[in-house]
Amino acid sequence: xxxxxxxxRFILTDLLRLSDSGLYCEAGDFYIDPWQPVDRAVITHAxxxxxxxxxxxxxxxxxxxxxxxxxxxxADTLFQMVTYGExxxxxxxxxxxxxxxxxxxxxxxxxxxxxxxWVVSGDYKRESDPTCTPFEVVRCDTFISESTFGLPIYRWxxxxxxxxxxxxxxxxxxxxxxxxxxxxxxxxxxxxxxMGVDPSIGPIFTHGAVERLNREYREGGVPLxxxxxxxxxxxxxxxxxxxxxxPPSAHATPWMRKFGTVSxxxxxxxxxxxxxxxQRSVDRGFVLSxxxxxxxxxxxxxxxGAQRVWVTHGYTSIVxxxxxxxxxxxxxxxxxxxxxxxxxxxxxxxxxxxxxxxGTPA
Amino acid sequence: MKAFxxxxxxxxxxxxxxEKVEALTRYxxxxxxxxAAWALFFLSGRSLKRLISAPKLRSWAVQxxxxxxxxxxxxxxxxxxxxxxxxxxxxxxxAVSDVPLHTWIxxxxxxxxxxxxxxxxxxxxxxxxxxxxxxRFVFNKLITGSFRVGVSQLLLIRALAAVSKIHNEVIxxxxxxxxxPTPAFYAQLIAQETSDADLSRPYPFFLAYPLEEAAAPxxxxxxxxxxxxWDGIRSQIIQRSGQSAIWSxxxxxxxxxxxxxxxxxxxxxxxxxxDGEILPWQNGEVMTFAQLQRRINLKKxxxxxxxxxxxxxxxxDLLEWAGVDWxxxxxxxxxxxxxxxxxxxxxxxxLLSPIVESDSWEALAIRRDEGxxxxxxGLMVKRxxxxxxxxxxxxxxxKWKVNPFTIDAVLIYAQRGTGKRAxxxxxxxxxxxxxxxxxxFAKAYSGLSDAEIRQVDNFVRHNTVEKFGPVRxxxxxxxxxxxxxGIQRSTRHKSGIAxxxxxxxxxxxxxxxxxxxxxxxxRALLPPEKV
Numbered sequence: 001x002x003x004x005x006x007x008x009r010f011i012l013t014d015l016l017r018l019s020d021s022g023l024y025c026e027a028g029d030f031y032i033d034p035w036q037p038v039d040r041a042v043i044t045h046a047x048x049x050x051x052x053x054x055x056x057x058x059x060x061x062x063x064x065x066x067x068x069x070x071x072x073x074x075a076d077t078l079f080q081m082v083t084y085g086e087x088x089x090x091x092x093x094x095x096x097x098x099x100x101x102x103x104x105x106x107x108x109x110x111x112x113x114x115x116x117x118w119v120v121s122g123d124y125k126r127e128s129d130p131t132c133t134p135f136e137v138v139r140c141d142t143f144i145s146e147s148t149f150g151l152p153i154y155r156w157x158x159x160x161x162x163x164x165x166x167x168x169x170x171x172x173x174x175x176x177x178x179x180x181x182x183x184x185x186x187x188x189x190x191x192x193x194x195m196g197v198d199p200s201i202g203p204i205f206t207h208g209a210v211e212r213l214n215r216e217y218r219e220g221g222v223p224l225x226x227x228x229x230x231x232x233x234x235x236x237x238x239x240x241x242x243x244x245x246x247p248p249s250a251h252a253t254p255w256m257r258k259f260g261t262v263s264x265x266x267x268x269x270x271x272x273x274x275x276x277x278x279q280r281s282v283d284r285g286f287v288l289s290x291x292x293x294x295x296x297x298x299x300x301x302x303x304x305g306a307q308r309v310w311v312t313h314g315y316t317s318i319v320x321x322x323x324x325x326x327x328x329x330x331x332x333x334x335x336x337x338x339x340x341x342x343x344x345x346x347x348x349x350x351x352x353x354x355x356x357x358x359g360t361p362a
Numbered sequence: 363m364k365a366f367x368x369x370x371x372x373x374x375x376x377x378x379x380x381e382k383v384e385a386l387t388r389y390x391x392x393x394x395x396x397x398a399a400w401a402l403f404f405l406s407g408r409s410l411k412r413l414i415s416a417p418k419l420r421s422w423a424v425q426x427x428x429x430x431x432x433x434x435x436x437x438x439x440x441x442x443x444x445x446x447x448x449x450x451x452x453x454x455x456x457a458v459s460d461v462p463l464h465t466w467i468x469x470x471x472x473x474x475x476x477x478x479x480x481x482x483x484x485x486x487x488x489x490x491x492x493x494x495x496x497x498r499f500v501f502n503k504l505i506t507g508s509f510r511v512g513v514s515q516l517l518l519i520r521a522l523a524a525v526s527k528i529h530n531e532v533i534x535x536x537x538x539x540x541x542x543p544t545p546a547f548y549a550q551l552i553a554q555e556t557s558d559a560d561l562s563r564p565y566p567f568f569l570a571y572p573l574e575e576a577a578a579p580x581x582x583x584x585x586x587x588x589x590x591x592w593d594g595i596r597s598q599i600i601q602r603s604g605q606s607a608i609w610s611x612x613x614x615x616x617x618x619x620x621x622x623x624x625x626x627x628x629x630x631x632x633x634x635x636x637d638g639e640i641l642p643w644q645n646g647e648v649m650t651f652a653q654l655q656r657r658i659n660l661k662k663x664x665x666x667x668x669x670x671x672x673x674x675x676x677x678x679d680l681l682e683w684a685g686v687d688w689x690x691x692x693x694x695x696x697x698x699x700x701x702x703x704x705x706x707x708x709x710x711x712x713l714l715s716p717i718v719e720s721d722s723w724e725a726l727a728i729r730r731d732e733g734x735x736x737x738x739x740g741l742m743v744k745r746x747x748x749x750x751x752x753x754x755x756x757x758x759x760x761k762w763k764v765n766p767f768t769i770d771a772v773l774i775y776a777q778r779g780t781g782k783r784a785x786x787x788x789x790x791x792x793x794x795x796x797x798x799x800x801x802x803f804a805k806a807y808s809g810l811s812d813a814e815i816r817q818v819d820n821f822v823r824h825n826t827v828e829k830f831g832p833v834r835x836x837x838x839x840x841x842x843x844x845x846x847x848g849i850q851r852s853t854r855h856k857s858g859i860a861x862x863x864x865x866x867x868x869x870x871x872x873x874x875x876x877x878x879x880x881x882x883x884x885r886a887l888l889p890p891e892k893v
Contacts, residue, residue, distance in 0.1 A: 275442050
């Protein structure tokens with residue numbers, strides 16, 4: 001199975017195929033996470049590389065309603081939000097969304113037609129996360145899976161251990177008179193961090209990008225701890241007891257200066273590798289990811305019962321080769337999701353400007 | 363070795379020197395002398411000779427992890443470090459031991475050398491199963507002889523001084539030279555009373571600060587002593603009680619490599635220590651560093667090389683005289699005594715570094731530029747009243763280097779970096795024009811900002827023309843200005859030219875590739891051919 005972008009050689013009976021705009025279902029005439037404006041788009045989750053503006057109509061999960069509307073669409077856009085498991089018919093194709101556990105509102109897309117079931121995983125993880133509905137295994141014939149961390153070196157520690165380490169680091173920083181700044185994607189990771197740390201340790205502040213999304217999470221019923229927008233604090237303040245949650249793009253920018261002496265940490269699966277930790281020049285790396293690690297990826301594939309697996313979004317050829325060597329028909333499909341590459345972490349899906357202001361997104 | 367692995371993690375986690383010193387101090391404050399001695403051994407950059415080769419380690423790890431070779435290779439490609447890759451891939455361990463560092467080293471690691479390969483494998487698998495991730499990583503580093511941590515000798519000294527309440531400079535002196543990592547050595551290192559100094563122990567070298575280009579130096583020219591900055595091996599020659607020793611700046615005992623200097627040293631009066639530069643010298647002139655390089659690594663010196671590359675010692679300071687430490691004396695006094703010594707000895711292998719006379723700083727700046735032709739690195743500027751200090755300190759000794767050569771070259775190949783850059787393409791090969799083709803000219807990896815590194819990495823990923831294993835050939839598009847210190851002919855390089863210390867100065871996004879330099883223009887920089 002080659003890893004070249006393969007648009008022409010699809011078997012005509014393939015329920016989903018790769019087109020110029022992304023995954024397309026010919027029978028149902030809709031796209032999944034298209035990277036160009038289309039007529040009908042089914043969206044797995046609201047991260048910028050999956051949810052793009054300009055399409056006429058969007059289908060997405062009810063759980064992620066507010067988050068998606070904030071990101072795509074204009075006054076004329078049609079939104080159809082469905083609950084997990086609810087079936088929508090599109091030209092005779094049964095389409096339903098199922099929890100992916102990646103971030104709030106994230107979904108796998110189940111497509112059924114002519115006796116075949118295909119599932120597009122979107123981005124997903126298996127670990128429990130109080131900000132969203134956990135991943136639900138969906139049996140299928142063909143599974144299209146992400147592979148962001150598709151190498152056996154990526155094995156996550158239990159998140160309880162990671163949060164314990166973050167708490168310990170925060171306390172130690174307080175003893176040393178340093179503010180603690182922890183970086184994570186503004187959408188999803190930041191809220192997961194807020195739900196995982198111990199708020200009794202000290203006051204929690206947020207960068208504008210994070211606080212804006214916190215509002216939407218709270219409106220959706222997620223019980224985030226009390227947070228204060230950092231920009232609302234004027235004049236001199238003592239930040240030395242504080243935890244400040246910010247997107248990675250805020251690191252080493254003028255925004256950081258007001259906090260005085262700080263210790264910085266970065267919550268990301270990439271922190272598993274020493275080289276990645278040192279490249280970022282943060283003090284601490286916390287191995288916390290919203291994607292599956294290698295063991296969970298393989299376990300999930302096995303649980304779906306799929307005999308065909310298309311691999312996208314990450315270490316595609318490696319995962320594909322492993323699957324093939326283990327008797328599962330597999331191929332790579334190159335999508336244009338920047339996904340979580342090291343450099344895309346700078347474009348972390350937030351709408352913030354560098355000053356970290358609260359404002360409304362453009 | 364939990365505490366030692368935790369120390370490594372703490373040192374690795376911070377870039378701030380104060381925090382590193384704190385972590386070191388915390389460790390040494392409670393460590394037993396047996397462990398402390400070994401910790402010091404490794405932290406100061408010394409290593410056990412490689413006990414298990416990385417390929418063997420790799421193949422046993424692959425078995426233990428139950429993975430195919432290709433998958434290990436891909437993992438290594440992402441991590442950039444064998445020890446870490448193995449530590450990450452091995453299945454989680456069961457019960458984790460906390461055996462002290464010295465026990466691990468003396469009973470589990472050093473004896474590996476004597477075991478058969480099968481027994482080595484068994485021992486390793488057992489060790490891995492007893493260690494958690496962080497300890498495994500350190501263990502792997504120790505047995506492959508590749509343990510390195512970002513801690514300079516200076517920080518170690520500060521920590522030990524804090525723990526022992528002894529002055530930094532005394533600790534620095536006690537750490538010089540060779541020593542065995544025994545509890546006795548460690549005890550003596552931090553002891554209040556000094557026992558008899560090791561006869562061959564050198565003094566810590568005094569190092570110069572670089573002089574920034576535009577900075578107007580230092581007031582009256584007459585306050586300063588100006589010499590050439592020699593391009594050889596900085597060393598101390600010691601003669602005490604009839605025993606001679608030659609120490610390099612890198613703290614290697616190199617006496618055997620320079621028999622002519624050893625012979626000269628035997629004629630020095632007892633209780634003499636001089637600081638200077640080992641230089642290749644012929645017909646009253648210094649030869650190129652490349653010539654010295656021919657001698658450096660040879661253990662056996664045949665007649666041919668001895669006559670082709672004769673060696674002298676260019677002395678520029680006197681640290682001990684008649685068994686007395688002279689470092690507190692002002693430079694003028696030390697030089698006067700050194701000059702007298704050189705005259706009296708009257709040995710052609712011992713020369714006194716001449717003073718570069720001039721009547722103005724501007725004139726000196728011009729003389730500095732003679733550096734390339736004279737095979738020196740520039741000028742040294744030393745305050746005449748200054749004592750001989752320890753390490754790199756600002757104020758009294760300055761190095762004023764010649765400008766490097768610069769050329770514009772095109773990025774043609776890229777490879778992943780190692781260690782902290784293992785996930786990015788940061789190992790660059792640059793080419794210059796040879797007719798209408800670009801030929802590889804130099805490799806460099808330093809000089810770009812983090813943001814630029816990411817941009818170039820992105821370019822590499824999207825503009826790969828071909829892959830040869832880990833090396834990617836990229837579309838010839840990006841032009842960079844490179845700097846290098848020296849240039850010479852080489853039969854080992856495709857371009858026929860080798861350069862010294864190439865690094866990136868700037869990304870020339872304003873230049874099209876047609877404007878990059880050609881081999882022809884670069885050849886003009888070469889020194890004239892020797893007949």
